[in-house]
Amino acid sequence: MSSSSLVKRIKSLAVLTLLVAVLGVIGATAQDEIKIGVVLPTTGAEAKAGQYQKEGVELAIKQINAKGGIYVKEKKKKLPIKEVFYDDGTDQAKSSSLAERAMTSDNVTAMIGGYSTPLGEAESVMPDRHQTPWITAGAAATSIFSRGYKYTFGALSPIFQLGFTTAEFLGSLVDQGKLKKGLKVAMVVENTDHGVDYVNGIQDWIKKHPGYFEVVLNEKFEYKATDFSAVLQKIKTAKADIFLSDAHLPDYITMQRQYLQAGLHHQVISYGARGPEADARKALGAGTDYILAALWWSDKLPYPQAQKFVTDYKAAYGRPPDSWYAATAYDAMRILAQAIEQAGTLNKTKIRDVLAKTELKGSLLPGQVLKFGPTGQAGYPFLVTQNKPDNKVDIVYPKDAATGPPVAPIP
């Protein structure tokens, strides 16, 4: 090898090393603002929901900053919030890496992030490691919160509970006489923590209430699959009365479309936490009527603060909030701001301690209170909604939040 090409090589490597060193220099952190890291997918498979969650967080930040920011007793003044946002592209490795970057390089005071369970799981390794509080408004699998982590918080009630509530609601339909006893249930869920928790919740309720339902099919399909015709054939063969699934938005749309094309019909259909999404309504029209969904929030909730949120969101983004995504993120940011104010300091450990105990009264979420449980995960009741004809959506459970009667069996 000639020496001058080698010299060139040396030079280029040196430049590269220098470049690396320069990139690592942290910009001076301004002391008169509170940095909040936000890592959500705005590209990739979960881009839709990630975008909505980002909008929820940003709406809260805008409203807080409009009032001057969060009052921090230690600094004796109100400090505005500065959002540090990274798009993780629905890639788990990027998600955890960017979360770590936010916590180390950008030195954020706290973080909100992790839409969808695998990304949430990946990010959840970082909060304890770097002792930065982290709230997820998009990942609800119990496994994230059962590791004894101290800095992880979840603004979504556990999915196990979601399944349990769905089954509970169906049981109430039997009690009302709308459904017969002993109906057969086919469960086909996505092959993720989400799906598994959901099935466990349903089966738990069924076990505790013998005689109500009988499970005849319990299968998983590949998350982000494109064609469900073979799976649907299995469902057809099972000859069940009730079809329960748990899927993310794109799979829900595809599966329901192929369900309809295959001419399937059941007395009750549910896709877990999906149902009233605008995209699905647009894609399938009347084909999504009467689908049940157990949700963390609905824009039909009659609370005044929920309706105010809907109005503010519409004003800010030109469309109403789709399903629950933005609402949980909005309240996650609000409870975080409240915790920072109550802590009176930007010390992350102290904020974490406050987060573990604080209650956000006037929350948009069902029950009107957001509080994190002992594992860090919140536990408020679920709503069950049902899509009605003409693009309407009704809350059908619990009774005191209901805006319309449940329709079962599906006509």
Next chain:
Amino acid sequence: MTAVDYLNLLISALLLAGIYAAMAVGMTVIYGVMKIVNLAHAGFLMLGAYFAYELFNRFHINPVVGAVLALPFFFLFGMGVHWLLVRWLPKSDTPTLSSLLLMFGFWQVLQNVGYLVWGTEAYSILTPLTISSLRMGQISVPKVSLVVFAAAVVSLVLLQVIMNRSWFGRSMRSVIQNPYAAQIVGVDDEKTARLSFALGTAFAGFAGGLLALLYPFTPDFGPPFLLRSFVIIVLGGLESVSGVALGALILALTETFSINVPFPWYSHGWTSYYLPASYQPAVSFVLLVVALLVLPKGIAGLLEKKWRTA
């Protein structure tokens, strides 16, 4: 499972095969003539889907018509892409890494363009046809699938006619068989390459438009279809157009039946075991590997051998 259930499965497998064939044909043409494994195929499918959607949404053009309109549009687009990027690739009679990577890079660019123009929404085309089915007793056939199947079959027949009856088709076939010999007999390989690439792109756009009728789509719509196209082309023979139909049929049948047909299994006595639905994608890939090992020239190659010796 009753006979009716089996029949239903068979029908959905056949319909699926039609879709798969349409989707894989574009890739085969490009591979056969230019020996380029076109990874940007996924990007063209995606653009075809959005093309049909835009025509439907803005001008209320029936999506099937939209898919047909995609043919000339994407033909020109393919010519452009070839002129801009592909013609610089070194010629070879086997696939090169550069061609693979070039098309991959181009696919990334297309994806990003998709995101910039259409955002992250999952678009769908909804027509009165979308969720209606033809019911014949216990058998139900979704009307959309029938339409797509018919369109796919027509396109395959059309391609076969072009290949066998036209000048251009003849030059394509000669280049597929032996590019050097083709040059000797006077085929303009540069022009043939460009037209073939354009044709392949046109069919990809057409298939994308058809797929838009069936599935919701986002800019990262391609990968599952891309991988399936690979399986089909390998099964059908990397250089045979009618082989694609065969490969598509085999893949569709395997995917549909593998999780619905019981296998006898011994576990404390003979029981029948249904492959869990979540293993379904693995079936296609194992099939791919087996096909490569056992039938390197695809099923069509096997048949070809039989014909030759006969």
Next chain:
Amino acid sequence: MADGMKPSRALLGRLLKVFLPLLLLIILAVLPQAGLSANLMRLLFITAVWTIASLGWNLLGGLAGQVSFGFAVFYGLGAYTTALMINAGRSPYFALLGSAAIAVLASFLIGLPTFRLRGPYFAIATIGVGEATRVIMNNLDFSGGASGYRIIEHGTFQPVAHYYTALGAAALAVGVSSIVAGSKFGLALRAIKQDQDAAAAVGVNPYLCKLWVHAVAAALTGIAGGIYARYAAFIYPGGVFAFQTSISILLMPVIGGIGTVWGAVLGGVIFGIVEEELVVNFPNIHLLLYGSLLILIILFEPDGLVGLLRRVARRFRRRSEDSGSSNPDEVLWGRSRLEGREL
């Protein structure tokens, strides 16, 4: 060495070839003590991990010319093996050995049938194997299935330990690659890449050679996966076994300069640092930039960045020496490593 070079220059060249990388290694090793920021350490860590995988792939794809689209299998198996072993109480370094072993085993299982295939058929088969593995892993319960698997971390997080592990493994990978490339075995591999039948005619056993280099490549990639798993503490099949991961591992040596050791390293650096900066600073168009970069490289400099540097250096040398003699590399290995070469 080429003719016309003074002996002292040749000695200098050789010295620099060994000395320079060692110097770089020492600098990198000392950096944490000299006060390296946590973020920079993280970036260098990621770079090191990617570099190891890149070097691994380069052995099979760059030296031997067998392009595999399924290296995520080894990365993922390495990741899961280390994760499972750490959770079972083993020391992380022992776990990394386990990762390498499992990856080697897998490489034989995959290679034995598929190396009988040539060209594109081999590449496509590797895609099939990669995806099939991902789907199967999605369904295995003991490793968590599609939900993923988590390492239970005891004690405080020691970024420096991870950093040194990665750095050490990267140094090992560079060493192994250089030795293989410079050895007789490496020569045999290059012969296979050029023309497998001709190589067989002169006494090389292509099948065996491919199997062995595949094993080494797999071992390195498996180690990379293991180091990553230990750091990230959470892995799932949709991440470590993804087709995208295989593509990334393949792209690094191609962008950096396929077939060369430093090319693989450069590719790793680009992936570790540049990609993240692209994503962070240009979130809406990073795919576009990335794809365009790839297109530009393929069209204008198929030998990757190393090829680009070489061209610049040659122009430099021609101006100073005006010898007009051709680059000995060219004579030995043809005009371009990438161009016109069979898959």
